Amino acid sequence: MRKQKIVILGAGYGGLMTATRLQKAIGANEADIVLVNKNDYHYETTWLHEASAGTLHHDRVRYDVKSVIDQNKIDFIKDTALEVKAEEKKVILSNGEIDYDYLVIALGGESETFGIKGLKEYAFAIANVNSARQIRDHIEYQFATYNTEAEKKDERLTIVVGGAGFTGIEFLGELGNRIPELCHEYDVDFKKVKVICVEAAPMVLPGFDPELVEYAVAHLEKKGVEFRIGTAIKECTPDGILVGKGDDEVEEIKAGTVIWAAGVRGNSIIEKSGFEAMRGRVKVQPDLRAPGHDNIFVIGDSSLVINEEINRPYPPTAQIAMQQGEACARNLVKLIRNKTDLESFNFDNKGTVCSLGEHDAIGVAFGKKIVGSKASFMKKVIDNRSLFLIGGPSLVMKKGKFNFL
Numbered sequence: 001m002r003k004q005k006i007v008i009l010g011a012g013y014g015g016l017m018t019a020t021r022l023q024k025a026i027g028a029n030e031a032d033i034v035l036v037n038k039n040d041y042h043y044e045t046t047w048l049h050e051a052s053a054g055t056l057h058h059d060r061v062r063y064d065v066k067s068v069i070d071q072n073k074i075d076f077i078k079d080t081a082l083e084v085k086a087e088e089k090k091v092i093l094s095n096g097e098i099d100y101d102y103l104v105i106a107l108g109g110e111s112e113t114f115g116i117k118g119l120k121e122y123a124f125a126i127a128n129v130n131s132a133r134q135i136r137d138h139i140e141y142q143f144a145t146y147n148t149e150a151e152k153k154d155e156r157l158t159i160v161v162g163g164a165g166f167t168g169i170e171f172l173g174e175l176g177n178r179i180p181e182l183c184h185e186y187d188v189d190f191k192k193v194k195v196i197c198v199e200a201a202p203m204v205l206p207g208f209d210p211e212l213v214e215y216a217v218a219h220l221e222k223k224g225v226e227f228r229i230g231t232a233i234k235e236c237t238p239d240g241i242l243v244g245k246g247d248d249e250v251e252e253i254k255a256g257t258v259i260w261a262a263g264v265r266g267n268s269i270i271e272k273s274g275f276e277a278m279r280g281r282v283k284v285q286p287d288l289r290a291p292g293h294d295n296i297f298v299i300g301d302s303s304l305v306i307n308e309e310i311n312r313p314y315p316p317t318a319q320i321a322m323q324q325g326e327a328c329a330r331n332l333v334k335l336i337r338n339k340t341d342l343e344s345f346n347f348d349n350k351g352t353v354c355s356l357g358e359h360d361a362i363g364v365a366f367g368k369k370i371v372g373s374k375a376s377f378m379k380k381v382i383d384n385r386s387l388f389l390i391g392g393p394s395l396v397m398k399k400g401k402f403n404f405l
């Protein structure tokens with residue numbers, strides 16, 4: 001009998017969890033498994049705020065995909081997926097095409113700009129290794145240039161962060177550590193630097209525990225961050241941003257750097273391939289398959305799973321992507337073995353920890369609130385755990401975070 005072919009698109013958290021669980025669960029003669037990723041490396045998306053601020057080198061956040069897969073069982077193809085042709089059971093890649101019996105779409109998300117003018121052209125998004133390196137270099141260039149110009153442009157030293165969600169706050173935490181270093185390195189007066197966070201909602205980290213939010217805001221304000229709450233970015237220009245509280249008032253904030261950290265949507269391939277989607281995300285069936293497609297699973301940031309308790313989607317996180325990867329692998333094993341009783345995915349929320357720089361954080365873990373060095377310790381444990389789940393102890397030893405003090 002012909003071996004069935006499983007194609008996994010994306011070697012992020014969801015894709016690698018699926019691949020590493022499948023390689024353990026099935027024999028080499030049971031199925032052909034192919035993993036496609038646009039780079040030959042995996043990056044820890046959850047560490048990109050550090051690489052973007054320049055507090056962690058970008059090589060620390062990535063590792064070779066081949067170092068965690070069993071190449072006797074999985075073929076790795078470095079290529080970019082362009083479109084899924086579900087009717088024809090094939091995926092169009094930049095350098096060819098690949099057919100499948102079962103497909104796992106784990107391509108992550110993309111920055112959501114809500115159609116706001118100028119954001120795509122003039123703002124940066126913390127999206128991958130290349131964008132993180134570009135942000136770090138751009139900020140450093142502003143500092144390096146400042147003192148070389150006859151007429152000093154103070155706005156070079158203004159950094160605007162759009163969105164006070166977890167990405168915005170974690171990036172601000174890193175900037176809090178990085179800016180004093182940059183001032184020292186480039187002879188810049190710390191008082192000249194402005195870091196402004198613009199948040200449309202009436203609070204920082206909307207919906208998170210108010211006591212923890214208060215701790216984070218106080219910590220970041222002490223590091224020099226100015227918060228503009230209840231204020232939306234309306235436009236981004238080559239000179240900075242336009243913000244407003246209502247429809248009429250519009251204020252310009254001149255800035256040399258604008259970081260857009262105000263939301264994510266699913267990968268554009270989802271809509272391009274004709275899947276029914278909400279903000280680029282497929283509302284998957286309980287078994288994680290796309291409705292109407294019995295051989296296509298969608299996991300991670302390109303999927304949408306409803307939290308039945310509040311009837312709202314779970315936020316897209318690495319935590320849920322990894323758990324989906326495990327469930328997806330188990331369901332694929334069943335399909336390959338001609339079983340029909342697929343399991344329903346149940347998210348086990350272990351909590352949320354948000355870093356505020358290297359040695360501080362806030363969070364709720366296993367139902368308990370934590371702050372400060374205890375929370376920071378927990379954040380590193382979580383970071384190391386995700387390495388462990390994918391690459392075992394050797395990956396933790398190579399890439400793990402052990403700077404606990």
Ligand code: FAD
Nearest residue numbers: 010012013014038045046080081108300301316317318319
């Ligand atoms: P990803 O892990 O993003 O992987 C997608 C993969 O697909 C990548 O390897 C990419 O290169 C590849 N790819 C993309 N397009 C193509 C293509 N067309 N062809 C081929 N390959 C492609 N979540 C948490 O739970 N905890 C946190 O602490 C946390 N911190 C975060 C910090 C930051 C700065 C950011 C930006 C996000 C954070 N998140 C966190 C959210 C989390 O990173 C995402 O939810 C998670 O990465 C989603 O996993 P995924 O498998 O869907 O996609």
Ligand code: NAD
Nearest residue numbers: 163165166167198199200201232233262263315316353354
């Ligand atoms: P988000 O959607 O969680 O937050 C975006 C923020 O931007 C919101 O507070 C929103 O009100 C604000 N915003 C939207 N439009 C705006 C505008 N025009 N002007 C100003 N503000 C505007 O997005 P995120 O922070 O990028 O997080 C994405 C996902 O990744 C979430 O699911 C989050 O939970 C997850 N994440 C988790 C962690 C962690 O667990 N430590 C860290 C980073 C990201």
